[in-house]
Amino acid sequence: MANSALEIVGLLLSLIGLIGAAAVTGMPMWRVTAFIGENIIVFETRYEGLWMNCYRQADIRMQCKVYDSLLALSPDLQAARGLMCCSLALCGLGVLICLVGMQCTSCIRNNYRAKRLVLIIAGCMILMACICVLIPVSWTAHVIIRDFYNPLLIDAQRRELGEALYIGWVSAAFLFGGGCMFVCCNIQSEDEGSPRYIYSKNSDYRAYTPQPLQPLHPQQLVLIPRSEPQPMLSRQPSTIYSYQSRYPSVHSGVAYL
Secondary structure, three states: OHHHHHHHHHHHHHHHHHHHHHHHHHOOOOEEEOOOOOOOOOOEEEEEOOOEEEEEEOOOOOEEEEOOOHHHOOHHHHHHHHHHHHHHHHHHHHHHHHHHHOOOOOOOOOOHHHHHHHHHHHHHHHHHHHHHHHHHHHHHHHHHHHHHOOOOOOHHHOEEEOHHHHHHHHHHHHHHHHHHHHHHHHHHHHHHOOOOOOOOOOOOOOOOOOOOOOOOOOOOOOOOOOOOOOOOOOOOOOOOOOOOOOOOOHHHHHHHO
């Protein structure tokens, strides 16, 4: 019962992490304009994401434009596209596989070892999805911080950490928690489910004392005479078939009489 409750908690954590990873992939708030100039009156905010960049002016709705070419992006954003898509695929497959191996489902019956193995595989896939989310988010944050303190860049070229990066870190934490629950709980249940033999001190167990070996005496062989079967004569026709011969035998003559 405890394992089933932990499995449900791990499934909820994985679903929350999957939703967060999907939101981070589509949000354009990876890089935000840094307002560090002397003018405190700001009329325009720029957002840069994986798929588009957006502009938002004061009292005007946000306008977005999709990137014209993938090669025009920086290396961190190019890698982030592929890693975030891999994380969504791994997390989605992991959630579907864990539904098959959970104790509250009847997909695999009367085979608890197979259920535990399925949950361990699902947990490993969710942990891999966590790594795929954590790498691009941390890499992008490192590039933003490095460029922010670069003296060769002007203030208009500097960026700050966007909301998507913080959501990505939180989603990676949820995925890590869900994957660890699936893996660790089933490894413990594998050890607990193994048969163990417990001996009581109050049992009537006695140690066996070996007895001295006695010399073996050869037994005498006794021959029992066997009686040979005697032929019997009968006037009834015999039902035993035999091959015909040119010379009559004695038995055939006696049978004819």
